[in-house]
Amino acid sequence: MAATKTAADYEAVAKDIVAILDRPGYDDGSIGPVLVRLAWHASGTYDRKSKTGGSDGATMRFKPEATDGANAGLEHARAFLEPIKAKHPWISYADLWTLAGVTAVEAMGGPKVPWTPGRTDKTEATVKATDIPPNGRLPDAAQGAPHIRDVFYRMGFTDREIVALLGAHSVGRCHTDRSGYSGPWTYTPTRFSNQYFKLLLSVKWVEKKWDGPKQFVDEDDELMMLPGDLAFILDGEFKKYVELYAKDKDAFYADFAAAFGKLLELGVKRGKTKL
Template identity: 60%
Template sequence: NGDSASSPKKPFVPTQADYQKVYDAVAARLANDTDYDDGSYGPVLVRLAWHASGTYDKETGTGGSNGATMRFAPESDHGANAGLKTARDFLEPIKAQFPWITYSDLWTLAGACAIQELGGPTIPWRPGREDRDVAACTPDGRLPDAAKDQRHIRDIFSRMGFDDREMVALIGAHALGRCHTDRSGFDGPWNFSPTVFTNEFFRLLAEENWIQKKWNGPKQFTDKSTGTLMMLPTDMALMKDKGFKKHVERYAKDSDVFFKEFSDVFVKLLELGVRFKTEDRFVFKTSE
């Protein structure tokens, strides 16, 4: 029969082991390329995965992590996406090494990898996203504006299908990374260890004294004790709103609860707008 003759032409169907190889390649690049920002590309990879997913609109089913349409203008030029070319370029050698993975799977896998490699919870992940062309780019204005308040947070994140608790849990990811004046206009990190995933964002938000920063830039807040940390107006809004504040206090007190609830909601974020063929998710092994 023709089985053996035709088998070399069979399409390559990647297994969990193949995706683990992609994970390992991203993790190795993170470990080797430490000459960037605070020593890691991890935070900007998390931001790429989130901005690729957070365009989802549950009413129309448009946007979300399917598509990877941020490869194209106009979406790549949306103000909210400033600086994310750095993250996309970082992943190009990985895409070249594993050409079978879609960009949309790669960007979300890299976000999950970064959370795990920076000491966060495991982020179970599944493949199945398809890349789309420029026609699928979402309109500008779907991602949040940091200058706004709790009403805006609820508007934007309920459009994606999240409730209050999930919104607060997600925003704990601002433990990672920093703001850049040449990207968003804001400046500085949220805590003292911006390359380690912790519940510090909540502890500092709840316990520090935050005052408005005196400068020529957009309105942001700084900690009274050192003047080196920052909070965005949207971060501060979590303390002004009763429905949000109770979760801030819960997460500030209990890192385990935050890790568990963050993992659940980040998995949900990375899957917005995707029709998967499989229920099963992979749990990637974190590097040593």
């Protein structure tokens, strides 16, 4: 059914996604950040050698991907999108989750990310165990540059693309009941910006004193960085790009749009019918 749809149909879905982004009482008042995270985690399981994982199939609805600790909290993101799916039942979950990510980025002030529909969903009846990526493919926030490179090189990204992608941490926050970490990366967690890079470089990050997992905070304990975020200033090759994006917002926006668009395409198999 989706094959007969036009660009205007997808624009109508995007418009309805924009309309549900503001949610007073939830986090910082927007569900945009958690939708960006859903699109990323749905896609970031891709392994280019075995050509498994990725957003196609919307396999996060099935175990063991659904119960991967790395995906804790994304059940909320998926539930937020259910009314959109109910209104536009023809769209696949795989397209809906990725479209929601790019729509949220743009609505929060970020760049327009290239996005193409055509993903299909696996169903309980059609899904095979080998269609569902194993746990452990998404990055572990407690680790440093070698681990980050392992994960993102497995998907086919360069150092520059990895740093650009991490700029998404300009929005959103960590939740103790999800990852165990706590707090936002920036003072404007519902506005997409290059603040993440500026703060990485300008703040004196100290280890947070608490009985939670090791993380870093500014001296007022208002902002946070994960050990995996600080890896981007401890590693010289990564730091070069952090410095570039802190200075040049346009370069960051252009590189983020290209890299996020590439991420959402990983492993997508399309039939002949395209928009």
